[in-house]
Amino acid sequence: xxxxxxxxxANRAALTLMDADALDAVAGxxxxxxxxxxxxxxxxxxxxxxxxxxxxxxxxxxxxxxCNGVQRVLAMTSNHAVFEGRNAVLAAFVDMTERAAMDARLxxxxxxxxxxxxxxxxxxxxTDAQGVTRYVCPAVKNVLGYSADEIIGLPAxxxxxxISERERLVQAIREHGFVHDFxxxxxxxxxxxxxxxxSTHALFDERGQFxxxxxxxxxxxxxxxxxxxxxxMATRDDLTxxxxxxxxxxxxxxxxxxxxxxxxxxxxxxxxxxxDLFKRVNDAYGHLAGDAALQHVTEIMQQLSRDGDxxxxxxxxxxxxxVDGAGLQATLDIAERIRSAVECNPPPRLPAGGLTVSIGVxxxxxxxxxxxxxxxxxxxxxxxxxxxxRNRVREALESVADGESExxxx
Numbered sequence: 430x431x432x433x434x435x436x437x438x439a440n441r442a443a444l445t446l447m448d449a450d451a452l453d454a455v456a457g458x459x460x461x462x463x464x465x466x467x468x469x470x471x472x473x474x475x476x477x478x479x480x481x482x483x484x485x486x487x488x489x490x491x492x493x494x495x496c497n498g499v500q501r502v503l504a505m506t507s508n509h510a511v512f513e514g515r516n517a518v519l520a521a522f523v524d525m526t527e528r529a530a531m532d533a534r535l536x537x538x539x540x541x542x543x544x545x546x547x548x549x550x551x552x553x554x555x556t557d558a559q560g561v562t563r564y565v566c567p568a569v570k571n572v573l574g575y576s577a578d579e580i581i582g583l584p585a586x587x588x589x590x591x592i593s594e595r596e597r598l599v600q601a602i603r604e605h606g607f608v609h610d611f612x613x614x615x616x617x618x619x620x621x622x623x624x625x626x627x628s629t630h631a632l633f634d635e636r637g638q639f640x641x642x643x644x645x646x647x648x649x650x651x652x653x654x655x656x657x658x659x660x661x662m663a664t665r666d667d668l669t670x671x672x673x674x675x676x677x678x679x680x681x682x683x684x685x686x687x688x689x690x691x692x693x694x695x696x697x698x699x700x701x702x703x704x705d706l707f708k709r710v711n712d713a714y715g716h717l718a719g720d721a722a723l724q725h726v727t728e729i730m731q732q733l734s735r736d737g738d739x740x741x742x743x744x745x746x747x748x749x750x751x752v753d754g755a756g757l758q759a760t761l762d763i764a765e766r767i768r769s770a771v772e773c774n775p776p777p778r779l780p781a782g783g784l785t786v787s788i789g790v791x792x793x794x795x796x797x798x799x800x801x802x803x804x805x806x807x808x809x810x811x812x813x814x815x816x817x818x819r820n821r822v823r824e825a826l827e828s829v830a831d832g833e834s835e836x837x838x839x
Contacts, residue, residue: 574618677741725776
């Protein structure tokens with residue numbers, strides 16, 4: 430009970446709350462002795478309001494110091510009362526110290542979380558079970574060009590250029606509970622597509638039901654571009670842009686493996702092409718002219734090969750053309766067209782007929798378990814064309830066993 434701003438009565442619970450051994454420890458003392466100075470004006474205003482019969486006050490929280498100097502947080506409700514014939518205030522208190530401390534910790538945690546979110550370069554996000562974005566950190570603006578407010582409430586799938594990529598991600602999360610460095614792509618506000626890497630895990634509700642996902646994704650466009658360039662450098666010939674020796678031979682090996690030695694497999698043929706007396710071109714016209722000649726011949730071979738055929742540079746002036754799905758006669762026709770076009774269409778600075786090509790042709794046999802047998806036969810056929818006077822096409826004979834081959838004839 431409070432009269433004229435001083436405490437007149439307190440029950441046992443109030444005394445315990447204030448660390449008072451008896452009523453004498455608080456009776457007669459002004460409320461101001463116990464209330465934190467920064468909260469005092471608010472508490473006194475409420476006491477005056479209730480004392481003047483203006484009504485009751487809703488709960489308010491404020492800080493107090495107990496008789497032992499311990500700071501606590503109380504929630505007070507106050508009502509008008511009459512004590513010994515005088516206007517008074519009847520106040521009831523609830524100790525909110527623990528809850529206030531917990532609130533402070535939560536607020537600190539929230540501040541720390543927000544500080545981390547505001548400084549992250551990667552994008553932290555959370556979606557619900559339906560795939561709708563419920564949170565995304567501010568870094569998304571730098572990555573996608575959309576503010577967080579523009580994204581929250583929209584399906585995450587709306588930012589994927591191919592919805593099947595999002596479906597594969599969700600399926601992987603549902604199967605394993607998480608993914609790490611899962612590849613994907615997203616569309617920016619300006620329409621451009623970026624590569625992303627996603628690390629995320631599933632969220633579940635109190636009943637164990639799937640409730641969404643939470644995780645981080647990062648823009649790896651530059652990294653992917655570098656990887657693609659390194660792959661290109663490792664598998665492409667710098668001068669012609671064709672697959673290099675390692676790459677073209679790997680392609681041939683895969684084509685043979687797919688056939689598995691089956692006699693009913695689709696036909697497969699290869700052409701080995703070697704420019705005749707190419708050293709003379711370099712000696713007579715210089716290496717720049719030689720490089721231009723190689724590029725010129727490459728264009729001719731690409732124009733005369735079919736869609737799906739694979740042309741590669743084995744090295745120097747030697748090339749390999751994989752003709753997948755065409756029989757021997759069709760492949761011989763392709764070889765003859767290439768031979769004739771090279772002879773009749775000289776590169777710049779070279780006279781007509783100044784550059785020719787010798788070509789060997791071989792057809793895959795079910796006995797060819799590996800590329801080496803087929804390559805050996807086509808190589809022999811190409812050298813047969815050379816020895817026969819160059820500027821010719823020669824066909825190799827069929828192999829008789831894996832790793833064995835016979836010289837190509839005329």
